[in-house]
Amino acid sequence: MTALEVRNLHKRYGRHVAVEDVSFTVEEGEIFGVIGPNGAGKTTTVECIAGLRTPDSGAISVLGLDPIRDRAEVRERLGVQLQESGFPDAITVAEALELYSSYYRNPADWRELVELLGLADKRDTRYKALSGGQKQRLSIALALVGGPRIAILDELTTGLDPQARRDTWNLIARVRDTGVTILLVTHFMDEAERLSDRIAVIDGGRVAAVDTPAALIAQANAVQRVRFRVRQPLDGRVLTGLPDVTDVQITEGRWTVTGSGQLLSSVAGALARAQVVAEDLRVDRHGLDDAFEAFTGRAPESPEPLQKEG
Amino acid sequence: MSALTKTIEVETRLFLRDSATVGFGVLFPTGLLLALSAIPALREPSPETGGLRSIDVWAPTALVFGMVMIAVQHIPVVIATYRERGVLRRLSTTPAHPRTILLAQMIVAFASVVVSAALMILVAWAVLGISPPTRLLEFVVAFTVGYAALLGLGMISAAVVRTSGAANQIGTLLFVALMFFGGAFLPRVLMPDLLREAGEYIPPGLQALTAAWSPEAGEITATAGGQPFWLQIAIMAGMAVVAGGIAAKLFRWE
Numbered sequence: 001m002t003a004l005e006v007r008n009l010h011k012r013y014g015r016h017v018a019v020e021d022v023s024f025t026v027e028e029g030e031i032f033g034v035i036g037p038n039g040a041g042k043t044t045t046v047e048c049i050a051g052l053r054t055p056d057s058g059a060i061s062v063l064g065l066d067p068i069r070d071r072a073e074v075r076e077r078l079g080v081q082l083q084e085s086g087f088p089d090a091i092t093v094a095e096a097l098e099l100y101s102s103y104y105r106n107p108a109d110w111r112e113l114v115e116l117l118g119l120a121d122k123r124d125t126r127y128k129a130l131s132g133g134q135k136q137r138l139s140i141a142l143a144l145v146g147g148p149r150i151a152i153l154d155e156l157t158t159g160l161d162p163q164a165r166r167d168t169w170n171l172i173a174r175v176r177d178t179g180v181t182i183l184l185v186t187h188f189m190d191e192a193e194r195l196s197d198r199i200a201v202i203d204g205g206r207v208a209a210v211d212t213p214a215a216l217i218a219q220a221n222a223v224q225r226v227r228f229r230v231r232q233p234l235d236g237r238v239l240t241g242l243p244d245v246t247d248v249q250i251t252e253g254r255w256t257v258t259g260s261g262q263l264l265s266s267v268a269g270a271l272a273r274a275q276v277v278a279e280d281l282r283v284d285r286h287g288l289d290d291a292f293e294a295f296t297g298r299a300p301e302s303p304e305p306l307q308k309e310g
Numbered sequence: 311m312s313a314l315t316k317t318i319e320v321e322t323r324l325f326l327r328d329s330a331t332v333g334f335g336v337l338f339p340t341g342l343l344l345a346l347s348a349i350p351a352l353r354e355p356s357p358e359t360g361g362l363r364s365i366d367v368w369a370p371t372a373l374v375f376g377m378v379m380i381a382v383q384h385i386p387v388v389i390a391t392y393r394e395r396g397v398l399r400r401l402s403t404t405p406a407h408p409r410t411i412l413l414a415q416m417i418v419a420f421a422s423v424v425v426s427a428a429l430m431i432l433v434a435w436a437v438l439g440i441s442p443p444t445r446l447l448e449f450v451v452a453f454t455v456g457y458a459a460l461l462g463l464g465m466i467s468a469a470v471v472r473t474s475g476a477a478n479q480i481g482t483l484l485f486v487a488l489m490f491f492g493g494a495f496l497p498r499v500l501m502p503d504l505l506r507e508a509g510e511y512i513p514p515g516l517q518a519l520t521a522a523w524s525p526e527a528g529e530i531t532a533t534a535g536g537q538p539f540w541l542q543i544a545i546m547a548g549m550a551v552v553a554g555g556i557a558a559k560l561f562r563w564e
Contacts, residue, residue: 052399052402085400087397088392098316142400
């Protein structure tokens with residue numbers, strides 16, 4: 001069943017076109033990733049889905065409802081974790097959750113959420129005193145406290161340290177297991193690749209591609225490299241003759257084979273036929289980064305390594 | 311529990327945790343009056359003021375201090391901070407409208423000035439022997455309408471500022487200007503008539519408050535060209551409505 005449908009969404013601010021033409025469909029129970037560089041139109045798309053902005057043209061359906069016309073009903077069913085949205089410094093975790101519970105007809109049990117999100121021992125801690133990762137987890141908890149069928153999580157690991165990012169990813173997977181459909185907006189490729197069932201690549205206000213992470217990588221025909229050493233002599237023509245191989249380099253006894261498709265099995269097969277044993281064999285598995293570059297023509301930004309406080 | 315009652319509950323707790331505002335807005339007026347009454351000259355009945363002490367005539371100014379503090383300093387800063395931090399924006403994605411939080415803010419702030427005033431009137435009566443408001447109904451009306459006019463000014467400030475820092479600066483300027491007419495720097499008795507009459511049009515309308523609290527004190531601070539009590543109230547009510555309308559018109563949620 002379709003949880004969310006965006007059809008030919010178009011939104012401009014004055015002369016600036018934020019979203020040119022965006023369409024995608026999210027199935028119930030999916031984690032659907034939306035990736036793209038900053039300024040690609042991701043946040044505007046999310047704001048239109050959340051009913052914070054009115055599209056100039058196109059249609060959005062959230063569980064069959066229109067975010068503007070059926071505003072009240074959509075807000076009962078859609079949980080939103082917004083980029084750059086905050087809470088009063090002095091409010092405690094428990095107060096924020098109780099307060100947000102009071103906004104909904106059938107709220108989830110916030111005590112369970114606090115357990116799920118690992119905030120149980122922070123119930124009486126004020127917002128200001130939480131770490132960046134704890135603030136993000138509270139923000140996720142507040143997006144889920146209304147018992148939504150769909151949750152939008154926008155740039156949720158920006159500013160977190162690597163450990164906190166991994167913890168947050170595990171959490172998202174657990175939330176999905178409770179039956180919530182998730183729209184995950186991010187500019188981190190590793191995050192989208194790791195979590196998403198399917199991904200839409202948005203660039204310049206348009207959808208450049210929609211598919212599973214594996215298929216996107218394959219479609220982009222991402223370049224792979226296989227590196228190894230050999231003890232026995234090896235004729236390079238055994239490898240250059242393979243259809244998947246585009247280049248073979250030997251530096252100080254170390255072989256680097258570049259190619260695409262089923263590169264590793266081709267190379268392994270050729271070495272076996274030549275009765276050569278490869279040692280220290282490594283595969284540089286290229287991932288979504290390369291696919292992203294292939295679709296958008298530019299490299300994705302790297303994750304910020306340090307946690308920002310305050 | 312409904313969203314509004316829950317929001318009022320949480321906003322009350324947040325207010326009480328803001329020790330600077332509780333101190334200056336709620337407790338300071340009483341402290342100021344007690345401190346000034348420690349000066350013997352202000353406690354001496356003077357024949358020029360019909361046997362009243364300076365402290366009797368000046369008491370309503372201490373009251374205005376708390377009202378102004380809450381309405382033009384505290385509220386605009388809180389609302390600007392909520393907008394700046396995305397609290398209002400976040401609220402727009404829930405079934406509760408962000409106006410719930412503004413309404414809760416105003417209710418909590420009004421309750422706090424009522425507490426501030428009640429405390430001051432009680433202490434003034436018990437410790438300094440200043441009689442409680444004589445014309446109680448008029449006093450309640452003058453207090454409520456005057457506070458509404460102040461809040462209107464505060465909400466205009468909250469509507470137009472971009473940052474909480476700016477809200478603070480405008481709040482300080484307004485505070486100094488309003489407190490000047492409120493007689494904090496120069497008692498109204500000593501002001502030229504022109505300034506005193508202007509003060510009748512400056513929220514929260516100190517002349518009306520003084521006259522309702524103590525008709526004798528009101529006679530001393532009144533001028534020959536001053537407006538009658540109910541006209542002063544009507545002027546304040548008009549200002550509250552106009553300022554509230556302007557604030558609603560200009561208000562930005564994000």
